[in-house]
Amino acid sequence: MKLLFERSQPGRGQSLIPPCDVPACDFDPSLLRAGAPKLPEISEVDLGRHYTELAKQTHGVNDGFYPLGSCTMKYNPRINEEMAALPGFAGIHPLQGEDTVQGCLEALSTLEKLLCEITGMDGMSFQPAAGAHGEYTGLLLIRRYHQSRGDAARTKIIVPDSAHGTNPASASMAGFSVVSIPSNAQGGVDLDALRAAAGPDTAGLMLTNPNTVGLFDPNILEITDIVHKAGGLCYYDGANLNAIMGHVRPGDMGFDCVHLNLHKTFSTPHGGGGPGSGPVGCKAFLEPFLPAPRVCEKDGVYGLFTPEHTMGKVRSFYGNFLVAVRALTYILILGREGIPEASTGAVLNANYLMHRLKGAYDMSYDTVCMHEFVMTLERLKRETGVSAMDVAKRLLDFGMHPPTMYFPLIVHEALMVEPTETESRETLDEAADVFLRILEEAKADPQSLHAAPHSCPIGRPDEVGAARNPVLRYEWP
Numbered sequence: 001m002k003l004l005f006e007r008s009q010p011g012r013g014q015s016l017i018p019p020c021d022v023p024a025c026d027f028d029p030s031l032l033r034a035g036a037p038k039l040p041e042i043s044e045v046d047l048g049r050h051y052t053e054l055a056k057q058t059h060g061v062n063d064g065f066y067p068l069g070s071c072t073m074k075y076n077p078r079i080n081e082e083m084a085a086l087p088g089f090a091g092i093h094p095l096q097g098e099d100t101v102q103g104c105l106e107a108l109s110t111l112e113k114l115l116c117e118i119t120g121m122d123g124m125s126f127q128p129a130a131g132a133h134g135e136y137t138g139l140l141l142i143r144r145y146h147q148s149r150g151d152a153a154r155t156k157i158i159v160p161d162s163a164h165g166t167n168p169a170s171a172s173m174a175g176f177s178v179v180s181i182p183s184n185a186q187g188g189v190d191l192d193a194l195r196a197a198a199g200p201d202t203a204g205l206m207l208t209n210p211n212t213v214g215l216f217d218p219n220i221l222e223i224t225d226i227v228h229k230a231g232g233l234c235y236y237d238g239a240n241l242n243a244i245m246g247h248v249r250p251g252d253m254g255f256d257c258v259h260l261n262l263h264k265t266f267s268t269p270h271g272g273g274g275p276g277s278g279p280v281g282c283k284a285f286l287e288p289f290l291p292a293p294r295v296c297e298k299d300g301v302y303g304l305f306t307p308e309h310t311m312g313k314v315r316s317f318y319g320n321f322l323v324a325v326r327a328l329t330y331i332l333i334l335g336r337e338g339i340p341e342a343s344t345g346a347v348l349n350a351n352y353l354m355h356r357l358k359g360a361y362d363m364s365y366d367t368v369c370m371h372e373f374v375m376t377l378e379r380l381k382r383e384t385g386v387s388a389m390d391v392a393k394r395l396l397d398f399g400m401h402p403p404t405m406y407f408p409l410i411v412h413e414a415l416m417v418e419p420t421e422t423e424s425r426e427t428l429d430e431a432a433d434v435f436l437r438i439l440e441e442a443k444a445d446p447q448s449l450h451a452a453p454h455s456c457p458i459g460r461p462d463e464v465g466a467a468r469n470p471v472l473r474y475e476w477p
């Protein structure tokens with residue numbers, strides 16, 4: 001497919017930039033470009049066709065099943081977009097006076113109350129722009145808390161080996177060293193290892209529950225208790241909230257702070273790189289350290305305030321406000337009954353698909369799962385030479401997005417499947433049939449699977465090369 005630059009013809013298309021209606025200002029000449037930018041020149045119809053062609057080459061929730069584990073690729077209701085596009089939300093400027101954005105502040109305040117109720121927290125900041133950014137912010141909260149008590153010895157964060165890769169990365173970015181502890185045979189936290197790791201140098205524990213193999217840890221109260229008794233705090237990675245929302249609350253499991261992925265559980269489109277939102281909630285004793293500004297309300301009038309011992313800003317203004325509007329819309333439409341129903345559906349769908357595949361595919365843990373399950377294709381690889389990568393690639397030929405591959409790291413030849421609640425039984429059955437058919441193919445003709453996919457514009461890119469040496473810039477001949 002040709003690039004826009006390669007389609008460019010001098011004089012084609014037109015400039016749609018209106019004449020300048022504000023006074024020109026003087027720049028330092030060193031900041032000005034020497035010549036006009038070399039942009040592609042293309043007519044509107046060719047431009048439209050270019051993007052339509054690109055769209056046809058990609059895969060989204062509107063194209064088909066998208067069971068990418070740990071990513072919660074649920075359907076995002078269109079009404080969210082309508083609400084986020086309302087001029088009163090979309091047309092504001094963050095430097096406007098508080099009295100002119102009362103509705104927007106009320107929306108943030110309402111969402112904060114609802115999410116605090118869902119998570120069992122007391123206050124929340126919407127500044128973090130993604131899950132990992134929320135983790136980082138939550139860890140700064142923990143840091144500030146220990147500092148405020150003059151406890152400088154707490155330099156370590158305990159992270160189970162099943163954790164999402166962002167957890168240890170965020171902990172080290174926030175200036176902690178990471179202590180990794182192993183999982184037990186049931187896929188949960190090894191309590192003895194946790195007891196051995198927790199001590200006067202423990203700043204806290206980072207945990208997601210259900211964890212990345214899709215299992216709810218039955219020892220959760222004991223886990224958070226061990227950390228608290230050692231003087232540490234407990235951080236909940238809420239990216240997997242889709243499994244539990246409306247049923248159990250991190251605050252009741254003993255967690256002191258959480259982040260949520262509004263762009264996963266609360267239905268903002270994601271996967272293309274943003275914008276996201278990873279709000280951080282905490283118990284009351286951590287609220288003074290939250291980022292500024294926060295929204296407050298007095299006698300029906302909304303305003304902004306700076307928490308007493310704030311960590312400052314982790315992002316500009318209030319974060320990605322329109323993602324918050326989408327989440328608010330989603331929650332208000334589902335309501336008190338719909339929220340738990342959504343997670344019930346997510347768990348039911350995952351178990352249904354797991355049971356249809358069980359026996360044919362090996363499950364990493366043979367038990368009831370939460371919102372996702374992990375298969376291990378180790379035996380298949382040993383017997384036929386067909387890897388998790390081969391199976392994932394072959395799924396593309398059937399119009400299905402592959403599950404998450406080779407994650408979590410503790411499971412070999414892993415495929416991690418998260419169907420979400422928005423898929424019908426028919427879709428799940430079709431997906432199961434495809435998975436089972438590929439297994440037959442692996443036995444009959446393993447060679448052809450090594451070459452899959454057979455129907456996509458790009459089959460097996462050099463992934464390391466693409467990540468390390470991406471070509472992001474067009475060089476005019």
Ligand SMILES: *Cc1c(COP(=O)(O)O)cnc(C)c1O
Pocket residue numbers: 070071130131132133164166208212237239240261276278
């Ligand atoms: C997705 C995810 C994250 C990171 O969220 P981003 O918005 O991608 O930064 C962290 N933890 C878990 C368990 C996740 O699934």
